[in-house]
Amino acid sequence: MTIPATTSLPVTLAEAMEFAWTEADLLDHAIYDEWLAQWTADALYIVPIEPGTTDFENSLNYAYDDHGMRKKRVERLLNGQSISASPVALTVRSLSRFRLLQADEASCELRCAQIVTEYRRGRERTYTGDVTYRLVRGPTGLQIARKVVWLINSTEALGGIGYIL
Amino acid sequence: MTSLAELSTNPDDLIRKDRVRTPLYTDPAIFDAEMTKIFRNTWVWVAHVSEIANNGDFKMAQVGLEPVIVVRDRKGKVHVHLNRCRHRGATLCEVRKGKTSSLVCPYHGWGYSLDGKLRGVPYENGYDETTLDRNELSLKSLRVEEYNGLIFATFRDDIEPLADFLGPAKKWIDLFMKQGGGFPVKVLGEHKFRFPGNWKIQLENTTDAYHFPLVHKSFLTAVDKETEQQLDMLNNGGFVEDLGNGHSVMVMIPELIDLDDNLEAPIPEKFADLAKELVAEGYSDTEVRRIVRAAGGSGFNINLFPNLACSMAFFRVLQPVSVNETEIRHIAIGMDGGPAAANRARIRLHEFFQGPMGFGSPDDAEVWDRVQHGAQGGDEMWIMLNRGFPKEENLPDGRARSDVSAETGMRAAYDQWKRMMTV
Ligand code: FES
Ligand SMILES: [Fe+2]
Numbered sequence: 001m002t003i004p005a006t007t008s009l010p011v012t013l014a015e016a017m018e019f020a021w022t023e024a025d026l027l028d029h030a031i032y033d034e035w036l037a038q039w040t041a042d043a044l045y046i047v048p049i050e051p052g053t054t055d056f057e058n059s060l061n062y063a064y065d066d067h068g069m070r071k072k073r074v075e076r077l078l079n080g081q082s083i084s085a086s087p088v089a090l091t092v093r094s095l096s097r098f099r100l101l102q103a104d105e106a107s108c109e110l111r112c113a114q115i116v117t118e119y120r121r122g123r124e125r126t127y128t129g130d131v132t133y134r135l136v137r138g139p140t141g142l143q144i145a146r147k148v149v150w151l152i153n154s155t156e157a158l159g160g161i162g163y164i165l
Numbered sequence: 166m167t168s169l170a171e172l173s174t175n176p177d178d179l180i181r182k183d184r185v186r187t188p189l190y191t192d193p194a195i196f197d198a199e200m201t202k203i204f205r206n207t208w209v210w211v212a213h214v215s216e217i218a219n220n221g222d223f224k225m226a227q228v229g230l231e232p233v234i235v236v237r238d239r240k241g242k243v244h245v246h247l248n249r250c251r252h253r254g255a256t257l258c259e260v261r262k263g264k265t266s267s268l269v270c271p272y273h274g275w276g277y278s279l280d281g282k283l284r285g286v287p288y289e290n291g292y293d294e295t296t297l298d299r300n301e302l303s304l305k306s307l308r309v310e311e312y313n314g315l316i317f318a319t320f321r322d323d324i325e326p327l328a329d330f331l332g333p334a335k336k337w338i339d340l341f342m343k344q345g346g347g348f349p350v351k352v353l354g355e356h357k358f359r360f361p362g363n364w365k366i367q368l369e370n371t372t373d374a375y376h377f378p379l380v381h382k383s384f385l386t387a388v389d390k391e392t393e394q395q396l397d398m399l400n401n402g403g404f405v406e407d408l409g410n411g412h413s414v415m416v417m418i419p420e421l422i423d424l425d426d427n428l429e430a431p432i433p434e435k436f437a438d439l440a441k442e443l444v445a446e447g448y449s450d451t452e453v454r455r456i457v458r459a460a461g462g463s464g465f466n467i468n469l470f471p472n473l474a475c476s477m478a479f480f481r482v483l484q485p486v487s488v489n490e491t492e493i494r495h496i497a498i499g500m501d502g503g504p505a506a507a508n509r510a511r512i513r514l515h516e517f518f519q520g521p522m523g524f525g526s527p528d529d530a531e532v533w534d535r536v537q538h539g540a541q542g543g544d545e546m547w548i549m550l551n552r553g554f555p556k557e558e559n560l561p562d563g564r565a566r567s568d569v570s571a572e573t574g575m576r577a578a579y580d581q582w583k584r585m586m587t588v
Contacts, residue, residue, distance in 0.1 A: 047522060049354060049355075049356070050354070057509060058505060058508070058509060058512070059354065059512070060353055060354030060355070060356070060497045060512050060515060060516065061512075061516055062356065062516070062520055062521060062522040063516065063522045064512075064513065064516055069517075072387045072524070073524075075386075075387070076383045076386075076387065076524060079383065079386065081382040081383035081386055082382075082383035082524075082527070082528055083380060083528050083531045083532060084527035084528045084530065084531040085383070085527075155261065155357075156357065157357040157358050157359040157492045157493075157494075158357070158358050158359070158521040159358060159359060159360075159521060159530070160358060160360070160521055160526060160527030160528075160530040160531060161521045161522045161527065162527040162528075162531075165522070
């Protein structure tokens with residue numbers, strides 16, 4: 001990423017999109033160190049259950065990860081101890097329909113559609129949802145302050161998801 | 166397949182005390198018979214009271230494959246109605262949960278009060294008393310009974326009361342509910358997931374401590390040292406006990422049987438922050454100790470035949486879908502009116518292990534999937550349930566007890582299965 005660290009211009013759709021696509025690419029290609037570095041120290045990665053939830057902290061989610069939990073999740077995908085992640089699912093995610101909901105010099109709110117296709121042990125499954133990002137400008141470029149994955153079927157019975165959505 | 170025929174002529178060809186044969190997971194005829202002979206003939210768990218706390222609250226549920234509505238009427242009485250209109254049989258409700266004052270069918274508008282009585286029929290002059298007797302067209306209601314917040318329903322009017330069915334399990338349910346930490350237990354949400362396998366694979370798992378260190382290795386790696394030691398369940402002196410009628414209890418952490426005991430013990434490191442938060446909120450030292458001790462859940466699983474487990478810190482409900490498909494719900498529970506910090510701690514613990522993205526459940530789902538996949542080969546092979554059988558001791562009232570890794574709980578469940586399936 002070559003986004004200037006100090007700029008007085010608001011974050012643009014192009015910048016935000018490029019950032020989100022990079023994140024998708026890192027996850028699909030299991031480049032987890034770089035992925036972990038994309039987040040601010042106090043960022044949260046959330047996969048909620050109830051549509052429209054606002055109080056994630058006091059609600060039951062599928063995932064509510066701070067930095068420590070994200071690291072553990074990565075560790076689980078790599079250490080070969082988890083039978084549901086050995087072999088780990090291959091994923092391809094497609095992000096589109098991007099829209100900036102808000103933007104200023106320091107941050108932006110990005111929303112997009114995400115379709116993740118998973119392949120593992122002869123089975124292919126798809127998870128579709130909206131993703132909302134809160135991105136902030138850090139010293140080296142954009143960083144994720146919060147990412148929420150809103151699965152369209154979050155209140156249904158899902159399959160085991162042994163990877164990061 | 167001749168398996169179901171074998172079951173009625175010579176059940177021992179299919180199921181014995183210490184082993185069962187593969188068609189129990191794969192034969193659609195056996196599955197159909199289970200839905201009738203088991204799920205239509207016993208007490209089936211449908212809800213926790215907190216899910217329908219107020220008058221007018223309802224939730225959808227199932228008894229076997231049959232859709233039902235669990236609803237609290239205007240007077241506070243709980244009903245379980247078949248979710249099926251008496252006109253042409255459409256489901257009345259397709260909303261998972263909510264609040265309502267009546268049940269109106271979307272097809273032709275027949276309206277029912279919450280106690281199930283048919284109240285309104287649009288354009289009623291198309292009928293006269295000989296063709297439409299309202300009193301005969303109430304919703305079909307099941308018999309409902311409750312024990313310590315657990316609501317069960319049955320199609321049978323003539324089976325034993327719920328309390329008798331639960332028997333020795335009642336004591337354990339009372340102990341389990343102590344994780345309210347002095348507050349009533351309340352449902353906080355649920356994780357639902359599916360696996361492509363037979364429901365009995367899941368039933369077995371709730372009383373299978375043997376798999377824990379291996380299948381949940383990646384979870385044990387991710388927790389703190391203290392928790393890891395506590396979850397070293399095969400070396401903690403736990404036990405499994407047959408509770409009768411297919412029920413069993415598996416004690417994995419004996420020091421967490423009674424959460425009112427040992428309140429003076431030091432507060433575990435992982436709950437230090439929670440304790441601080443509670444002190445800051447003004448809770449007394451005793452309250453703090455009680456809440457913190459309850460926050461981590463109980464040290465045992467109760468398996469209630471056929472569909473509910475009260476499992477350490479949550480309810481685990483299994484829902485058969487077809488012979489090789491099962492839905493599982495992990496229902497998170499917390500303290501009703503209790504400190505938000507304690508409920509948050511419980512929610513985070515639940516998210517850590519349970520559900521489709523937890524550090525535990527996907528690994529469980531994977532091995533259950535493999536059991537079903539393996540069942541596609543070798544129909545004649547036995548599935549072994551004999552672990553801990555020779556060393557089983559008999560309690561004074563004749564019930565069996567063995568070490569924590571024994572398959573005593575599975576044997577108890579299959580005993581009941583056999584009793585119900587071979588009548
Ligand atoms: S099916 Fe319900 S009113 Fe006709
Ligand atoms: Fe397990």
